[in-house]
Amino acid sequence: QQQVKQSPQSLIVQKGGISIINCAYENTAFDYFPWYQQFPGKGPALLIAIRPDVSEKKEGRFTISFNKSAKQFSLHIMDSQPGDSATYFCAASFVGDYKLSFGAGTTVTVRA
Amino acid sequence: DTEVTQTPKHLVMGMTNKKSLKCEQHMGHRAMYWYKQKAKKPPELMFVYSYEKLSINESVPSRFSPECPNSSLLNLHLHALQPEDSALYLCASSQGNGLGTGRDGYTFGSGTRLTVV
Numbered sequence: 132q133q134q135v136k137q138s139p140q141s142l143i144v145q146k147g148g149i150s151i152i153n154c155a156y157e158n159t160a161f162d163y164f165p166w167y168q169q170f171p172g173k174g175p176a177l178l179i180a181i182r183p184d185v186s187e188k189k190e191g192r193f194t195i196s197f198n199k200s201a202k203q204f205s206l207h208i209m210d211s212q213p214g215d216s217a218t219y220f221c222a223a224s225f226v227g228d229y230k231l232s233f234g235a236g237t238t239v240t241v242r243a
Numbered sequence: 244d245t246e247v248t249q250t251p252k253h254l255v256m257g258m259t260n261k262k263s264l265k266c267e268q269h270m271g272h273r274a275m276y277w278y279k280q281k282a283k284k285p286p287e288l289m290f291v292y293s294y295e296k297l298s299i300n301e302s303v304p305s306r307f308s309p310e311c312p313n314s315s316l317l318n319l320h321l322h323a324l325q326p327e328d329s330a331l332y333l334c335a336s337s338q339g340n341g342l343g344t345g346r347d348g349y350t351f352g353s354g355t356r357l358t359v360v
Contacts (some may be wrong), residue, residue, distance in 0.1 A: 165349065174247075174333050174351035175286065220285050229274050229337060230299065231349065233285035 134158055135223050137234025145242050150208040152237045154221035157202065161223040165231070166195065166206050169218045178219070179206075211241045245270060247352035249334050255358045258324060264355045266317040266334030272348060274339025275317040277309060280331040280354070292317060293339055324359045331356055 137154045144150045154164075162183055167175035181188045181195045181204065188195045194207040208215055221234040247268045256262050266275065274293050278286035291299035292311040306328075308320040317334055337349040 167351075172353075172356070174249075174331075174335075174353045176351065177349060218283075229276070229291050229293070229339060230288050231286075236283070236285050238283075 133235065134161075134232040135221060135234040137221050137237060139237060140235065141238040141240070143240045143242060144211045146211060146213060148211050148241075150206075150211050150215070150239050150241070152206045152219055152221070152239075153203065154205065154223075154234050155201075155203045156223050156232075158223070158225070158232075159202070160225040161232075162226055163224045164195070164197065164204050165222050166193075167220045167222065167233075169220065169236075175220060208239070211239075213241045213243050215239060216241050245350065247334055247336055247350050249332075249352035249355050251355060252353065253356045253358075255360060256321065256324065257360055258326070260324075261320070261322045263321065264319040264332055264334075264357075266319075266352060267315055268336045268350070269315055270336065270348065270350070271314075272336035272338055272350075273314060274337045275311060276335040276337075277307075277317070277319050278333040278335060278351075280333055286333055286351075290319075321357075324357075326359050329357055329359045 135156050165180035166178045168178045169175040179190045179193050183199050192209045197204045219237045222231040250265045277289040280286040288301050289303045290309045295311045306323050310318040331354040333354045334352045338347045
């Protein structure tokens with residue numbers, strides 16, 4: 132049973148466009164929501180993370196939007212670049228559980 | 244040093260072989276993890292070590308045997324694996340101080356690509 136549902140499975144965006152990836156969760160105990168970026172043959176790298184007391188967090192071209200009441204969070208990649216082409220995973224965890232519950236992943240392709 | 248280093252990067256082993264995967268971090272993290280990742284799938288947790296003690300085993304078959312010799316090192320001993328065990332094996336670490344920030348600094352290594360023939 133997947134605790135975090137992620138969509139879309141894949142997306143293609145033109146260079147300079149906006150990539151949007153959505154995740155939804157059921158467990159209201161989750162209190163930490165990271166996003167990971169993974170290139171082929173590499174391990175996932177932490178991109179940005181948010182806790183539920185904040186509705187939005189921005190780091191460079193990457194923004195997390197968090198809607199606690201809807202139990203949803205999303206990643207926006209602004210001004211997408213070919214180097215952003217990768218698989219993105221959302222995840223969630225709660226205090227006392229070091230396990231990360233991952234979404235299924237979204238493969239982003241940025242066309243030049 | 245903000246890295247988790249895994250060796251070897253690639254490993255091919257027969258079903259009767261014994262091999263070990265190694266993981267090292269020098270960030271002072273007290274929680275270390277083994278994950279398994281199949282192609283186009285998210286990582287799946289296998290084991291968690293907290294303060295050098297095994298705290299979580301996600302019902303992993305006994306042909307996988309983890310070991311944490313000290314706070315910086317994590318090994319995964321492999322024996323009598325099956326072809327379906329072929330995957331990317333990822334090591335990760337986090338602060339693990341159990342005070343609500345245990346997930347902070349959760350860092351993955353680049354993984355070992357394991358092929359069982």
